[in-house]
Amino acid sequence: MASSPLAPEISLNPLPQADGSCQYTCPTSRTTILTSVNGPLEVRPKDELPSHATIEVIVKPGIGVAGVRETRLSSLIHSTLQSLILTNHHPRTLIQIVAQIVQAEDHTSLPLLLTPLLNCTILSLLIAGIPMRTVGWSVHLAVVQGAKGIKGVEGQVFKLEGGGDDGMETEESEEVVVRNPNSEILSRAKSSHTLTFSKEGDILLIESLECSQGSGGESADGQGWDISDFLKLAEEGKRICCEEGVEIIREALADRKVF
Amino acid sequence: MSLDALEIILPGDALPQLSPLLTQQPDQPQDTKPRSLRLGPGLTLSPSTPSTPILPYRYGTLNLTTHTKRPTASILSTPRHYHPSPNDPVLVTLLRTTAEQFMVQLTPYTPPAIIPFENYIINNAGTTASARKSRPNLPIGATIYARVSVVHKHLEAVELSVPGPDYGEVISQKNTSSTPSGQKTKKESQSSSSAAAGGTTGAASLANRSEVTPYILTTSQPMTKLLLAEDTLGKPLLSAVASKVPFEMIVGKNGRVWIDAATQKEVVKVVRCFKEFDEAEAWNDDDGGLVRGREIVGRVCGR
Secondary structure (H helix, E strand, O other), rough: OOOOOOOOEEEEEEOOOOEEEEEEOOOOOOOOOEEEEEEEEOOOOHHHHOOOOOEEEEEOOOOHHHHHHHHHHHHHHHHHHOOEOOOOHHOOOEEEEEEEEEEEEOOOOHHHHHHHHHHHHHHHHHHOOOOOOOOOOEEEEEEEEOOOOOOOOOOOOEEEEOOOOOOOOOOOEEEEEEEEEOOOHHHHHOOOOOOOOEEEOOEEEEEEEEOOOOOOOOOOOOOOOOHHHHHHHHHHHHHHHHHHHHHHHHHHHHOOOOO | HHHHHOOOOOOOOOOHHHHHHOOOOOOOOOOOOOOOEEOOEEEEOOOOOOOOOOOEEEOEEEEOOOOOOEEEEEEEOOOOOOOOOOOEEEEEEEEEEEEEEEEEEEOOOOOEEEEEEEHOOOHHHHHHHHOOOOOOOOOOOOEEEEEEOOOOOOOOEEEEOOOOOEEOOOOOOOHHOOOOOOOOOOOOOOOOOOOOOOOOOOOHHHHHEEEEEEEEEEEEHHHHHHHHOOOOOOOHHHHHHHOOOEEEEEEEEEEEEEEEEEOOOHHHHHHHHHHHHHOOOOOOOOOOOOHHHHHHHHHHOOO
């Protein structure tokens, strides 16, 4: 795990008082997230649901006070977790998730933050023993025109046509997909896709956006990507989430002793 | 690590290990009884999941008991929170007494649990505390050793019971003569072991003190499990402590340990051993905390 340049750094239970916590560092952009999960707790009467647990997600920004961006992030995480957590196991309770952005290249970039936030939250939920239907993993993929000149991305680049090629012999104009891009790569990207899949390969979240400041954004249909490219990319994302992502979770948890 | 053989199970994993227990054995044609499998904590029935009808919902290792008449499967995991399950022995604190029940604190982070008076059995004859005459007059803050009887997610409170004189209010030996409710025998998990220095054992040596206050230690869930498994997991630590200081303890699965010893100094020594062992997370060591446990006991109790 440590040998792979794409494996994130994971530290489980860094917070001694939380039920479950996790610190996660993205291998390329060095985005660091710290999450804590507490629950089931007593719920405020106005949030109480008669037959389900209430999930509360709070995203705390690395800089400044929480605003619209953090609300957006937390609503994305909330909707993803809603389908993972078995909320009917603890009715009339609260499952509280707090995510703190510790370090980020770009504190304003939503796609760079979302994948680490989701992965970190899922690991904390596992540690906290919150009942879950399955586990999920998130991956961030950016479509870039020409991989030349991008440094330090070995093993991170693949072509949409050739499958899992290392992408080192791409033409300048050819489109490649970069996995876990950092802000430099993202600024050159045509489009960015955050995909989350469950262990079984069910899609949990698609958050795609066209990056207008990149060199692209002008494909045939006037959008940043076309659907056939997107489907190939989603297929690759699914493979990464279901195989590598689940493997990372298993390895991280295998170090912990279970009584 | 010794646990390498035990595979970590993630939520939603298929459990092929269970299928022989659910299907009819071909080599036993006379066995026509429907097979039943008890699902313990961590497993739930979920007919809607395509991969497995029995859904693990927590991560952990699969714990299978097949040699008994009713095979049981559960997922072993140690979350930080205590989740009550029936028959767990617990140590609770009395918050208040109402007309029909004792309201007690099971864990600080959950609403109070209840002990209905009809579940509070005070003697071997099965007399309950329902009658005003037989009701023990417990002060607020009293520690009660009880058992979880009913847990249901839709119920407001967890229901506990005191199934007999072995349970009930936990009182130090020194107070026994002065309590009106008579002899409360404590569950003696670990008194001074035969290896203890001095050789005197049990209540006789621990009684006849007036100045000792027992201590209630809050422990983590892994530590609680270690202390409960006194013959296996907890043996290295418990025998190390018992060889230095004779003590009594009562372990509640809700993460509370009642500790009593002959002198206050010894109570503090035992508490410090357990506390330091827990804080160092020595139970996570490969050797089960054998080396670090000895080191802590040596430091706290002297060589």
